[in-house]
Amino acid sequence: MRDQSAVVALAIAVVLGMLSLSIYRRRDYVRNHLHYYVSAVIVYVFTFWIASHLLDPWKALLLAMLVYLIVLTRWRPRHSRYISRRDRRKVIAEFERSGERYDPKKHEIDHLVPHSRGGMSTSDNLKVVPRARNRAKSAKAPWWDLLGK
Numbered sequence: 001m002r003d004q005s006a007v008v009a010l011a012i013a014v015v016l017g018m019l020s021l022s023i024y025r026r027r028d029y030v031r032n033h034l035h036y037y038v039s040a041v042i043v044y045v046f047t048f049w050i051a052s053h054l055l056d057p058w059k060a061l062l063l064a065m066l067v068y069l070i071v072l073t074r075w076r077p078r079h080s081r082y083i084s085r086r087d088r089r090k091v092i093a094e095f096e097r098s099g100e101r102y103d104p105k106k107h108e109i110d111h112l113v114p115h116s117r118g119g120m121s122t123s124d125n126l127k128v129v130p131r132a133r134n135r136a137k138s139a140k141a142p143w144w145d146l147l148g149k
Helices: 001-025 027-054 057-074 085-096 131-137
Strands: 107-111 125-130
Touching: 027 057, 085 107, 085 125, 107 131, 125 131
Parallel strands: none
Antiparallel strands: 107 125
């Protein structure tokens, strides 16, 4: 009985660790989307407040919902794919410490958490990999990424 509870506790700790790593790697994505939804709610409240002074409550509510939906569908947060020169040099220098030389014809800089899945273009989310492996990986999330689609 005691061994089972230890195994369950270890399994829970591993899942929580992987989830925290996944959220850490996606911190820019989470921040952008939180900003996006908070802004949309602020626009909704402001629209409802103004419309409630000019229209009856039901029409004001419908107008505010319409504006909220327009904001959600038209305004999307974007993050840049640009990799700064400093981050690029840092990743290449880390790769060359392993003893292999970086060749831009053979190697590419890869996002651990893909850009399309919210991965940032910072040195902690980048690594140098062979071109064929990077092309084969495409936009697949790593095994520990519990938030992957």
